[in-house]
Amino acid sequence: MQTRFSDAQLSEPAVAHSEKILRSCVHCGFCTATCPTYVLLGDELDSPRGRIYLIKDMLERNAMPTKNVVKHIDRCLSCLSCMTTCPSGVNYMHLVDHARAYIEKNYKRSVFDRVFRGILSRLLPRARVFQWALKAAALTRPLHGILPKKLKTMAAAAPRPLPKADIFDARRVWPAQGARRMRVILLAGCVQQSLAPQINAATIRLLTRHGVEVVVAQGDGCCGALQHHLGKEQPALAAARRNIDAWLNEHEEAAVDAIVVNASGCGTMLKDYDHLFKDDPQYRQRAKQIAALARDVTEVLDTLDISFNGASEPMTVAYHSACSMQHGQSIRRTPKDLLERAGFTVVEPKEAHLCCGSAGAYSFLQPDIAATLRERKAGHLKRLHPDIVATGNIGCLMHLSPALATPIVHTVELLDWASGGPDPQPSGNSVLRDWFAGALAPP
Ligand code: SF4
Ligand code: SF4
Numbered sequence: 001m002q003t004r005f006s007d008a009q010l011s012e013p014a015v016a017h018s019e020k021i022l023r024s025c026v027h028c029g030f031c032t033a034t035c036p037t038y039v040l041l042g043d044e045l046d047s048p049r050g051r052i053y054l055i056k057d058m059l060e061r062n063a064m065p066t067k068n069v070v071k072h073i074d075r076c077l078s079c080l081s082c083m084t085t086c087p088s089g090v091n092y093m094h095l096v097d098h099a100r101a102y103i104e105k106n107y108k109r110s111v112f113d114r115v116f117r118g119i120l121s122r123l124l125p126r127a128r129v130f131q132w133a134l135k136a137a138a139l140t141r142p143l144h145g146i147l148p149k150k151l152k153t154m155a156a157a158a159p160r161p162l163p164k165a166d167i168f169d170a171r172r173v174w175p176a177q178g179a180r181r182m183r184v185i186l187l188a189g190c191v192q193q194s195l196a197p198q199i200n201a202a203t204i205r206l207l208t209r210h211g212v213e214v215v216v217a218q219g220d221g222c223c224g225a226l227q228h229h230l231g232k233e234q235p236a237l238a239a240a241r242r243n244i245d246a247w248l249n250e251h252e253e254a255a256v257d258a259i260v261v262n263a264s265g266c267g268t269m270l271k272d273y274d275h276l277f278k279d280d281p282q283y284r285q286r287a288k289q290i291a292a293l294a295r296d297v298t299e300v301l302d303t304l305d306i307s308f309n310g311a312s313e314p315m316t317v318a319y320h321s322a323c324s325m326q327h328g329q330s331i332r333r334t335p336k337d338l339l340e341r342a343g344f345t346v347v348e349p350k351e352a353h354l355c356c357g358s359a360g361a362y363s364f365l366q367p368d369i370a371a372t373l374r375e376r377k378a379g380h381l382k383r384l385h386p387d388i389v390a391t392g393n394i395g396c397l398m399h400l401s402p403a404l405a406t407p408i409v410h411t412v413e414l415l416d417w418a419s420g421g422p423d424p425q426p427s428g429n430s431v432l433r434d435w436f437a438g439a440l441a442p443p
Pocket of ligand 2: 035037038047048079080
């Protein structure tokens with residue numbers, strides 16, 4: 001694709017990087033067929049190629065973003081399905097991230113949108129504050145009928161009853177059982193600690209039982225992805241710097257083999273820290289070190305010789321691969337292989353490459369598209385008649401849960417269960433939890 005940037009524009013590193021990306025697009029349009037918003041809405045401007053044109057025009061003209069451009073960029077899920085499909089290796093992720101930051105700086109949203117996005121960016125990344133917000137949301141339940149749609153979607157997402165959270169906001173160490181084979185830092189996460197604390201618990205049990213020492217570092221926190229996807233560059237960078245400092249302090253104390261992430265959305269972000277700081281001489285090297293250490297939990301488990309007892313009766317697991325897992329980190333086989341080694345029959349839904357509509361804060365910001373994608377994904381999952389659904393990302397888990405009659409759990413919960421851990425605890429509501437407890441025998 002030809003571009004027309006001035007030398008002055010190209011002297012800005014972010015613009016120069018985006019210009020390279022734009023030039024790599026040959027506008028073949030292969031990406032349109034696998035883009036969820038194009039598949040749903042059928043509008044070229046809601047396809048990757050259409051958005052690339054809009055971004056190119058906006059950046060070249062150094063223009064105030066128009067309402068129309070913002071509408072189509074906001075509708076993008078950042079699912080990165082287009083990157084998997086693109087034969088030319090166009091880095092759409094970095095391009096749309098730049099566009100979002102540009103829009104955030106140069107476009108004035110409505111008062112409601114500014115307040116709502118401000119709440120999301122301040123609330124979701126803070127584990128303790130979010131925990132209090134969940135309790136408050138439970139109290140507002142009788143008012144849900146009169147809330148604006150976006151607020152109602154957010155309030156309705158709170159699980160009932162609220163699980164007992166175990167917030168890791170100080171350094172914690174879980175020693176390896178038996179001879180120590182590895183030492184890892186665990187990213188404890190932000191919303192996951194409140195919504196599904198059983199995921200960290202299963203991860204820690206599974207790793208320590210197989211000779212891995214697990215540490216939660218002093219001073220780390222949200223990976224910054226939520227703010228990054230809202231275009232809020234400075235808070236996202238601040239979150240990333242805080243993590244880099246906390247993890248390298250821990251690493252210097254005693255070397256770690258990996259930084260383990262059990263939410264694939266956060267894993268994609270960590271693995272991109274080196275790009276985030278590529279123009280920052282102070283953090284460039286440090287960020288690179290962190291990106292090189294970041295691993296999805298299944299990547300680490302794959303290197304361990306896990307002793308599975310096997311499920312006591314044949315169980316069919318429908319595996320939902322989160323976009324950040326399959327497109328963001330190109331992890332496709334490992335979680336399924338682990339589940340099969342654990343004795344489960346693994347099946348995958350039709351259109352496995354399409355997003356379920358969760359996409360970080362997207363389900364709150366674009367509730368209609370998110371709900372349509374959820375129904376589509378849930379329909380494909382139901383047609384498999386699985387005993388249970390497994391996924392590797394808290395966002396998908398919470399988003400899909402209300403649309404499924406089958407329990408949905410994190411992959412590590414099943415792996416933990418099949419190797420001697422307790423029953424998984426499906427998130428979302430107690431009916432599913434009861435169903436699981438009654439319908440399945442322990443391994
Ligand atoms: S598939 Fe790649 S090269 Fe083709 S239009 Fe899409 S982004 Fe551009
Ligand atoms: S990231 Fe997903 S929604 Fe956005 S353009 Fe690419 S395929 Fe479409």
